[in-house]
Amino acid sequence: MNIPINLFMWIMAFLPIIVLLILMIKFNWGATEAAPVGLMITIFTGLVFYKADIRLLASESAKGVWNALIILIIVWTAILMYQVGDEAKAFLVIRNGMRKLLPNELLLVLAMGWIFESFLQGITGFGVPVAVGAPLLIGIGVKPLWAVIIPLLGQAWGNTFGTLGAAWDSLAMSAGLSVGSKEYLVTAMWTAAFIWFWNAIGGFATCWFYGKGKALKKGLPAVALMAVIQGGGELLKLRLHGGELLLIGIIFNYRHVESSIRRFLFQSVRYSYLSIADSPFHLVCPILYYATKPAVL
Numbered sequence: 001m002n003i004p005i006n007l008f009m010w011i012m013a014f015l016p017i018i019v020l021l022i023l024m025i026k027f028n029w030g031a032t033e034a035a036p037v038g039l040m041i042t043i044f045t046g047l048v049f050y051k052a053d054i055r056l057l058a059s060e061s062a063k064g065v066w067n068a069l070i071i072l073i074i075v076w077t078a079i080l081m082y083q084v085g086d087e088a089k090a091f092l093v094i095r096n097g098m099r100k101l102l103p104n105e106l107l108l109v110l111a112m113g114w115i116f117e118s119f120l121q122g123i124t125g126f127g128v129p130v131a132v133g134a135p136l137l138i139g140i141g142v143k144p145l146w147a148v149i150i151p152l153l154g155q156a157w158g159n160t161f162g163t164l165g166a167a168w169d170s171l172a173m174s175a176g177l178s179v180g181s182k183e184y185l186v187t188a189m190w191t192a193a194f195i196w197f198w199n200a201i202g203g204f205a206t207c208w209f210y211g212k213g214k215a216l217k218k219g220l221p222a223v224a225l226m227a228v229i230q231g232g233g234e235l236l237k238l239r240l241h242g243g244e245l246l247l248i249g250i251i252f253n254y255r256h257v258e259s260s261i262r263r264f265l266f267q268s269v270r271y272s273y274l275s276i277a278d279s280p281f282h283l284v285c286p287i288l289y290y291a292t293k294p295a296v297l
Contacts, residue, residue, distance in 0.1 A: 003050060003051070009049065009050075012045045012049045012050075013045070015041055015045060016038040016039075016041045016042045016045070017038070019034075019037060019038055019041055020034050020035070020037070020038040023037060023038075043057060070166055070169075071126075071166055074124070074125065074126065074163055074164055074166055075126050077124070078124035078125065078126055078128045079128075081124060081128070082124075082128055082131060082132065085132075091132060091135065091136060092139075094116075094136065095112070095136050095139050095140065098111055098112060098116075099140070105140070105141075105210075106207065106210055106211065106215055106218065106219050106222075107219075107222060108140055109137065109140070109142065109150065109206060109210055110203065110206055110207070110219065110222060110223070110226070112133060112136045112137055112140070113133055113137055113142075113147075113150035113151050113154045113206055114150070114153075114154035114202055114203050114206050114226075115154075115226060115230070116132075116133065116136075117129040117130075117132075117133045117151045117154040117155040117158075118154060118155055118157065118158045118162075118199075118230060120132055120133070120155065121155040121158035121159065121162040121163070122158055122161070122162045122163075122164075123162075123164065124163065125158075125159070125162050125163030125164075125166075125167075126163065129151055129154075129155040130148060130151045130152055130155070133147075133150070133151030133154070133155075134147045134148050134151055135147075137150060137151070146209060149209070150206055150209060153202050153205050153206065154202050154203075154206060156198065156202060157195050157198045157199040157201075157202050157230075157231070160191060160195055161191075161192070161195070161234065168188075168191075172184060172187070175187075185238075188238050189235070189238055189239070192231075192234050192235040192238050193235060195231060195234065196227065196230075196231030196232065196234070196235055197231075199227050199230050199231040200223065200224075200227040200231065203219075203222075203223035203226060203227060204216060204219075204223055206219075206223075207219035207220075207223060
């Protein structure tokens with residue numbers, strides 16, 4: 001059956017999302033209340049305008065639930081990690097520890113609002129970096145508005161390969177890229193190269209928001225070095241897998257040695273993207289402090 005491609009059909013396809021946003025933003029409905037309404041509208045438009053039968057709707061609904069399972073596992077784990085850390089006062093310990101390690105305020109803001117957020121985006125995502133980073137920044141005197149804006153910018157570069165690779169897997173699947181193919185690897189390499197650029201932008205933007213040109217000038221060595229470690233480390237890891245990946249995993253990411261060994265044993269290219277975004281960050285704090293003393297305000 002040929003479905004006409006026009007503005008009206010496009011609006012019908014977008015209608016469930018519009019209704020969902022209006023109910024949640026305008027009328028302050030919760031997701032559990034608004035989602036069933038969006039589902040009903042989706043079923044109605046599918047049956048009436050797109051001539052889908054019940055069998056097709058059921059099949060696509062089951063596929064949606066299955067695809068959402070991986071995301072839900074990541075979300076639940078991220079929430080659990082945040083709640084456990086909050087109850088254990090771990091974020092307070094992190095804040096106080098960073099204060100001792102990085103007595104300079106600009107470096108402290110970079111560490112809490114850009115570097116640590118990038119690490120959290122790599123292993124969690126779904127708002128956890130901002131939920132953790134904003135209170136940390138407020139605790140060192142950053143205004144609430146900027147305490148939200150800085151983590152949002154700081155973690156943005158890690159969205160593609162972060163969240164344990166869920167976003168990248170979805171993008172590759174939607175683009176029809178076969179795991180391990182030449183197109184897959186070339187696309188990943190160019191993606192990492194562009195992301196490297198935005199990683200640096202995030203660091204420079206944090207400096208600019210902190211103190212305009214003066215902070216940008218004095219934070220330049222720190223941002224340049226961290227951009228090489230973060231963006232360059234991500235690009236390097238994309239080029240390596242198997243035994244080489246195991247070595248890089250041990251050097252840059254000792255907390256994930258087990259996952260690196262698993263990738264080594266299975267020799268699977270796909271696994272090499274699961275912890276790309278968080279790999280270099282265990283070197284960050286000591287290098288940031290000892291190698292960037294000229295950047296002290």
